[in-house]
Amino acid sequence: MRSVNSPAPAAPSPAPPPPPPPEHQRPPEHQRQAEHQRPPEHQRPAEPPPDQRFRPAPAPAPAAGAAQSPDTHAVRSTLAELEPVADKATSYFYALLFIRNPDLRALFPVAMDTQRDRLFKALLTAARHADDPAALTVYLSRLGRGHRKYGTRPEHYPAVGECLLAALARYAPATWNEATEAAWVRTYTAISQIMIDAAAEDEEQSPAWWQAEIVRHELRTPDIAVVTVRPDQPYPFLAGQYTTLETPWWPRVWRHYSFSAAPRPDGLLSFHVKAVPAGWVSGALVHRARPGDVLRLGPPAGSMIVDHSTDNGLLCLGGGTGIAPIKALVEDVAEHGRCRPVEVFYGARHAGDLYDIDTMLQLQRAHNWLSVRPVVSDGPTRGLSGELPAIVRQYGPWPAYDAYLSGPPGMIRSGVDTLVGIGIPSHRIRHDEIGGLMAAAPG
Numbered sequence: 306m307r308s309v310n311s312p313a314p315a316a317p318s319p320a321p322p323p324p325p326p327p328e329h330q331r332p333p334e335h336q337r338q339a340e341h342q343r344p345p346e347h348q349r350p351a352e353p354p355p356d357q358r359f360r361p362a363p364a365p366a367p368a369a370g371a372a373q374s375p376d377t378h379a380v381r382s383t384l385a386e387l388e389p390v391a392d393k394a395t396s397y398f399y400a401l402l403f404i405r406n407p408d409l410r411a412l413f414p415v416a417m418d419t420q421r422d423r424l425f426k427a428l429l430t431a432a433r434h435a436d437d438p439a440a441l442t443v444y445l446s447r448l449g450r451g452h453r454k455y456g457t458r459p460e461h462y463p464a465v466g467e468c469l470l471a472a473l474a475r476y477a478p479a480t481w482n483e484a485t486e487a488a489w490v491r492t493y494t495a496i497s498q499i500m501i502d503a504a505a506e507d508e509e510q511s512p513a514w515w516q517a518e519i520v521r522h523e524l525r526t527p528d529i530a531v532v533t534v535r536p537d538q539p540y541p542f543l544a545g546q547y548t549t550l551e552t553p554w555w556p557r558v559w560r561h562y563s564f565s566a567a568p569r570p571d572g573l574l575s576f577h578v579k580a581v582p583a584g585w586v587s588g589a590l591v592h593r594a595r596p597g598d599v600l601r602l603g604p605p606a607g608s609m610i611v612d613h614s615t616d617n618g619l620l621c622l623g624g625g626t627g628i629a630p631i632k633a634l635v636e637d638v639a640e641h642g643r644c645r646p647v648e649v650f651y652g653a654r655h656a657g658d659l660y661d662i663d664t665m666l667q668l669q670r671a672h673n674w675l676s677v678r679p680v681v682s683d684g685p686t687r688g689l690s691g692e693l694p695a696i697v698r699q700y701g702p703w704p705a706y707d708a709y710l711s712g713p714p715g716m717i718r719s720g721v722d723t724l725v726g727i728g729i730p731s732h733r734i735r736h737d738e739i740g741g742l743m744a745a746a747p748g
């Protein structure tokens with residue numbers, strides 16, 4: 306079980322004929338010409354063909370006593386130079402990728418907006434963990450498994466690697482030289498191999514995605530719906546986890562949602578969705594989706610799960626639709642049959658936003674170990690009034706509790722600070738990744 310933020314997945318997926326990349330994503334005219342003028346790949350002695358250049362080879366071991374390996378140092382230097390122009394570099398990377406490999410365009414969403422910063426974020430994450438092989442492997446394996454639903458194949462990796470290197474060379478010229486390039490080739494090769502291996506292993510055990518038919522759609526407020534689906538085959542997951550979800554209206558655009566119930570005997574899965582302004586997926590799920598519509602689900606992910614090896618109490622902070630996985634955790638504790646105190650603080654801006662309070666209070670009536678306290682931050686209330694973290698501190702200090710936080714990024718950050726401040730060690734604080742689930746919210 307992880308207690309800190311883990312990284313966000315990058316994303317592509319399979320589908321119809323490839324449209325040309327939008328103009329702003331193409332390389333500048335002079336660059337396109339330069340590409341034309343270059344001799345064909347096979348005539349360039351210094352550059353082996355893609356499939357050989359990125360063939361698996363062990364990365365050099367870190368020098369004894371060194372803080373970071375030379376390859377890590379080179380990779381991080383490039384990324385530091387690239388950071389201020391990351392957006393341009395990423396646009397250039399995708400333009401090159403689609404021009405050189407038009408068939409790959411079909412794996413990506415029509416609009417690439419969200420996609421673009423995901424690549425750079427994934428690279429930064431990989432670079433951050435470069436000297437921590439265990440953490441890197443966990444991250445990349447998940448990324449590799451998660452890429453199965455996009456239709457990513459092993460043969461795509463060298464093509465991506467070639468374009469990535471071209472973008473780095475162009476947008477990080479001060480740090481780019483032969484040695485840096487060699488370091489990137491080794492690093493990228495190692496990264497892709499871990500992803501390819503994880504995907505291959507996963508292929509033996511589970512489908513790349515699940516089809517799931519909407520069987521119930523309840524509008525709880527004008528912009529919040531509880532959506533219940535029936536997957537086409539068993540969907541194994543743990544309470545507190547989340548999945549990626551694609552609607553038929555926005556092909557290849559995937560968003561994260563937590564399961565709002567523990568696994569049920571009937572196999573149904575539920576999600577709480579808030580339509581956010583300009584949110585394609587969330588808007589469609591709340592205002593357009595109806596029973597009978599079919600969604601696609603990726604594999605489950607996330608480590609905000611109940612630790613059943615301890616009798617510690619659970620201190621849960623659920624903000625807005627962040628109450629969804631908290632409800633699943635409560636059900637999990639109930640099903641496990643061991644009485645442990647569970648204290649839920651359910652926050653909303655206005656009393657009317659507490660859309661799931663009836664369900665939570667019903668759970669409280671059914672279980673004497675559970676206490677549910679609604680907290681309203683911005684409007685009148687007959688109950689607790691204020692920001693969730695401040696209220697939780699008042700009720701503290703929570704010495705024998707594990708903490709679970711789910712909600713908007715600001716709430717998670719200030720909640721973690723508060724809980725650490727009142728003495729809960731950070732390894733006993735669990736929350737969804739701020740960069741993943743949260744970043745996916747405005748969709």
Ligand SMILES: NC(=O)C1=CN([C@@H]2O[C@H](COP(=O)(O)OP(=O)(O)OC[C@H]3O[C@@H](n4cnc5c(N)ncnc54)[C@H](O)[C@@H]3O)[C@@H](O)[C@H]2O)C=CC1
Nearest residue numbers: 562563577624625626627652653654682712713715716746
């Ligand atoms: N739908 C789902 O399955 C899940 C959603 N989430 C995330 O939960 C969030 C829910 O958004 P909304 O319902 O619009 O929540 P919201 O913006 O209405 O806020 C909910 C609660 O969080 C508090 N809060 C917000 N910002 C805060 C800050 N900076 N410091 C302290 N408290 C703060 C508010 O006072 C309120 O009590 C989204 O970011 C979503 O990504 C998280 C997990 C699961």
